[in-house]
Amino acid sequence: MPTKLNGIAYGKLNLTLEVIGRRQDGFHELRSLMQAISIHDVVTVKEANEVSINCNLAGISDFQNIAYKAAELMRRRYKVKSGADIVIQKGIPVSAGLGGGSSDAAMVLKLLNKLWGLDLPLSELVGLSSEIGSDVAFFLSGNTGLVEGRGEKVRCMDMKNTYYFVLLVPPVTLRCKTASMYKLLNESNFTNGGLTRKLEARIRSGGDIPPQYLFNVFDDVLSTMVPSIKEYVTIFQSAGGKEILTAGSGPTLFTIVSTRERGTAISLILKHKYKLNSFLVTSVNKSI
Numbered sequence: 432m433p434t435k436l437n438g439i440a441y442g443k444l445n446l447t448l449e450v451i452g453r454r455q456d457g458f459h460e461l462r463s464l465m466q467a468i469s470i471h472d473v474v475t476v477k478e479a480n481e482v483s484i485n486c487n488l489a490g491i492s493d494f495q496n497i498a499y500k501a502a503e504l505m506r507r508r509y510k511v512k513s514g515a516d517i518v519i520q521k522g523i524p525v526s527a528g529l530g531g532g533s534s535d536a537a538m539v540l541k542l543l544n545k546l547w548g549l550d551l552p553l554s555e556l557v558g559l560s561s562e563i564g565s566d567v568a569f570f571l572s573g574n575t576g577l578v579e580g581r582g583e584k585v586r587c588m589d590m591k592n593t594y595y596f597v598l599l600v601p602p603v604t605l606r607c608k609t610a611s612m613y614k615l616l617n618e619s620n621f622t623n624g625g626l627t628r629k630l631e632a633r634i635r636s637g638g639d640i641p642p643q644y645l646f647n648v649f650d651d652v653l654s655t656m657v658p659s660i661k662e663y664v665t666i667f668q669s670a671g672g673k674e675i676l677t678a679g680s681g682p683t684l685f686t687i688v689s690t691r692e693r694g695t696a697i698s699l700i701l702k703h704k705y706k707l708n709s710f711l712v713t714s715v716n717k718s719i
């Protein structure tokens with residue numbers, strides 16, 4: 432068995448994020464088209480006596496980190512006697528709606544499955560992920576997927592084309608962000624999942640992604656929690672972004688662009704003229 436392993440934990444965008452309704456368990460029923468993107472963290476695991484996590488960003492403690500929770504859950508569930516030193520080199524902004532924590536947790540499950548010689552099938556890892564976080568199953572399963580339920584149901588597909596996205600990460604910190612955003616939703620925000628189904632069919636047939644197919648239920652409520660987000664949308668548009676959407680539950684904003692050159696120009700304007708945190712990313716079309 433190996434004594435040290437590493438892997439790339441990609442971020443994600445919700446090309447669509449629809450809420451169908453509220454479930455009896457108090458959670459919301461989702462339908463989302465999720466896409467892995469090139470912004471990423473690097474996760475390294477090596478043999479140790481206990482489980483520990485080190486991160487290049489200060490203020491992320493072991494017990495708050497869902498990658499740590501993933502490791503401890505796997506260790507307890509399968510009665511693993513050894514531990515692991517886990518090192519996370521963050522490239523994905525924290526609590527930005529880009530899925531960094533969930534992606535790290537998924538990669539930890541994959542790597543420890545090998546490091547500890549468990550040889551668990553993917554279905555078993557996905558089952559574990561439902562106890563950790565809603566987006567973890569997607570990152571275990573593939574790079575483009577229709578996500579339903581609380582996020583635990585994933586149907587993968589092939590993205591045949593490469594797409595470019597510009598991200599704008601506003602200097603906004605939100606406490607208990609995801610739960611707070613869901614609390615703002617009411618029946619007027621619920622949809623039937625039709626847009627997601629249309630985009631799924633288009634991607635499966637090899638078609639392009641029209642901006643008008645993109646949708647996020649939180650576009651309408653993010654400004655309630657963060658009034659200044661309207662200012663950042665205006666800035667994004669002035670820099671050349673057209674259809675501006677929320678990434679996950681925010682506060683990151685993104686737009687799809689036709690070429691790398693156009694995306695580079697928009698991102699540079701955001702960085703240099705407006706001094707904002709911006710990234711040009713691509714869809715990840717290979718297996719992760």
